[in-house]
Amino acid sequence: MLKITVCPSCGSDKIRMVRRDWTGTYNDEEYVVVKLAFYECPRCGEKVYDREAMRRIEARSPAFRNGTGGRSSATQRKRARAC
Numbered sequence: 001m002l003k004i005t006v007c008p009s010c011g012s013d014k015i016r017m018v019r020r021d022w023t024g025t026y027n028d029e030e031y032v033v034v035k036l037a038f039y040e041c042p043r044c045g046e047k048v049y050d051r052e053a054m055r056r057i058e059a060r061s062p063a064f065r066n067g068t069g070g071r072s073s074a075t076q077r078k079r080a081r082a083c
């Protein structure tokens with residue numbers, strides 16, 4: 001598990017792990033990842049996602065669907081950003 005103690009955006013040490021339903025939008029289409037665990041900074045609103053969170057978001061995101069029927073492929077996996 002990724003461990004973050006300082007916000008990469010504003011440097012606040014108040015950043016903490018939260019777990020809640022997360023809503024994203026892609027081309028005006030909303031999608032929800034239920035009970036997603038990620039880091040959120042209460043000071044600047046910065047959100048940091050670890051690999052597991054990214055994977056869950058990508059599994060839900062219309063951006064990664066691309067007519068593959070929801071199956072993730074090796075090609076898609078390469079797109080994940082390293083945190």
Ligand SMILES: [Zn+2]
Pocket residue numbers: 007008009010011012041042043044045046
């Ligand atoms: Zn911050």
